[in-house]
Amino acid sequence: MTDTLAEKTCTPCRGGVPPLTRDEAQRFQAQAPDWELGDDAHRIQRSFRCRNFGDALALVQEIGELAETEGHHPDISFGWGYVTVCLSTKKIKGLHENDFIMASKIDRVFDRSGRPLDRQR
Numbered sequence: 001m002t003d004t005l006a007e008k009t010c011t012p013c014r015g016g017v018p019p020l021t022r023d024e025a026q027r028f029q030a031q032a033p034d035w036e037l038g039d040d041a042h043r044i045q046r047s048f049r050c051r052n053f054g055d056a057l058a059l060v061q062e063i064g065e066l067a068e069t070e071g072h073h074p075d076i077s078f079g080w081g082y083v084t085v086c087l088s089t090k091k092i093k094g095l096h097e098n099d100f101i102m103a104s105k106i107d108r109v110f111d112r113s114g115r116p117l118d119r120q121r
């Protein structure tokens with residue numbers, strides 16, 4: 001049995017590997033079903049609904065700390081009541097397993113945040 005994505009660690013990606021094909025990305029996406037695969041299969045995205053601006057800001061902070069720990073960095077936008085996270089691997093201009101590892105870890109951060117946040121796809 002292979003580890004779940006959330007238990008893996010992002011590996012340094014310095015380029016030189018091909019991005020995931022759409023088929024490969026869809027197989028990873030089955031393990032991160034709340035994330036939407038972009039039409040170009042170059043990114044995945046998920047929005048989280050939050051109670052207010054402060055909760056959204058706190059979630060961004062936690063995701064930022066996780067990104068620094070893993071060495072893999074999402075694009076994040078947020079405002080009152082929402083956080084939107086976009087993951088891709090800039091070095092290869094597409095998706096890498098790291099993006100799905102981060103997605104699964106971000107899901108865990110959200111699920112364990114203890115804040116009364118609703119889900120939003």
Ligand SMILES: C[C@H](O)[C@H](O)[C@H]1CNC2=NC(N)=NC(=O)C2=N1
Binds near residue numbers: 011012013074091092
């Ligand atoms: C070596 C190290 O993995 C790279 O500098 C990382 C840092 N964080 C990164 N984050 C993302 N999203 N894409 C990258 O290509 C990337 N490169």
